[in-house]
Amino acid sequence: MEKDFFLRVYEVVAQVPCGRVTSYGLVARYLGAPRSSRVVGYAMTAAVDRDDIPTHRVVNRIGVLTGKHHFPGTNLMQQLLESEGVKVVNDQIQEFDQIVWDPTIELKNT
């Protein structure tokens, strides 16, 4: 029961700047578990209960809202992203490469 891993994921996701997004792989890699990308997504599922964690800012490596299906609303995830300035079309984040927030780069020192 390594909840500690989940907590680390929450910490990183919670630090994602507004209007920015990150991917499971980036977070997983930042935690030192590049092969645990799936576990990060799993942590997100558990984070849905956490209203303190902007899980909607976490997408797959290509910027696709793969997990929008888990949100209570139909397109709530997209709504939230667009509300923050993130353009989303067809469940695909536009300009994802420039709004992506890589903790490995942003938090590489801290």
Add this chain to the structure above:
DNA sequence: TGATTGACACCCC
């Protein structure tokens, strides 16, 4: 206690 799944990612064909 054991097996399967899962909001992904990478390798191989």
Add this chain to the structure above:
DNA sequence: CGGGGTGCCAATC
């Protein structure tokens, strides 16, 4: 270059 299959780590049934 594109598509399909396997692998990883932890949680849940």
